[in-house]
Amino acid sequence: MAAPPIVFAVVLALVAVLAAAELYDLRAAGLWAALEAVVLALGIGALSFLRFVQDPPSWLLAAIVSVWAGDVVAYVVGTTIGRRKILPRISPGKTWEGTLAGFVAATAAAILVAIPAGLASWWVVTAVLIGPVAFGGDLLESWLKRRAGVKDSGTLLPGHGGVLDRIDSLVAAGPLVAAAIVLTGRMG
Numbered sequence: 001m002a003a004p005p006i007v008f009a010v011v012l013a014l015v016a017v018l019a020a021a022e023l024y025d026l027r028a029a030g031l032w033a034a035l036e037a038v039v040l041a042l043g044i045g046a047l048s049f050l051r052f053v054q055d056p057p058s059w060l061l062a063a064i065v066s067v068w069a070g071d072v073v074a075y076v077v078g079t080t081i082g083r084r085k086i087l088p089r090i091s092p093g094k095t096w097e098g099t100l101a102g103f104v105a106a107t108a109a110a111i112l113v114a115i116p117a118g119l120a121s122w123w124v125v126t127a128v129l130i131g132p133v134a135f136g137g138d139l140l141e142s143w144l145k146r147r148a149g150v151k152d153s154g155t156l157l158p159g160h161g162g163v164l165d166r167i168d169s170l171v172a173a174g175p176l177v178a179a180a181i182v183l184t185g186r187m188g
Helices: 005-025 031-052 058-080 096-118 121-148 163-184
Strands: none
Touching (some): 031 121, 058 096, 121 163
């Protein structure tokens, strides 16, 4: 986030191109691939907006940290104490225990990161929604992969899948954060 704007723009464009290439390879999923393309485009646009609407980009940082915190905590809790599967045919590793812990972690991280930027009630509501929206983005991408008959969206990141596998939650949550900022007039 502290990188010069041109560096951020180039990295984001590179990620967008790589994700779009993976999505093209998943086009056998039909309508689901088209829906993921819309989410990807809106998400990349929202992340760009969040980077350039405020300096320093506090809301972008809050979005990224909260999504990552939710993903990490959901994984750790799900793999250690998770027992009840949510949707085993779509995303076999996801458990209720991990998912709910991820929601709590995403909310807490979003609130903690936003405190220096001026915590307000609108942000608390947004923070509570980030986890479920990010989870929805992850499920959409999982469903897309199942429909296309693949385990991972790509092979660029060995052991982690593809670029889409890494950004699915963030590109879903980005538009939520951007919309909250626009609707509340918190730009700048």
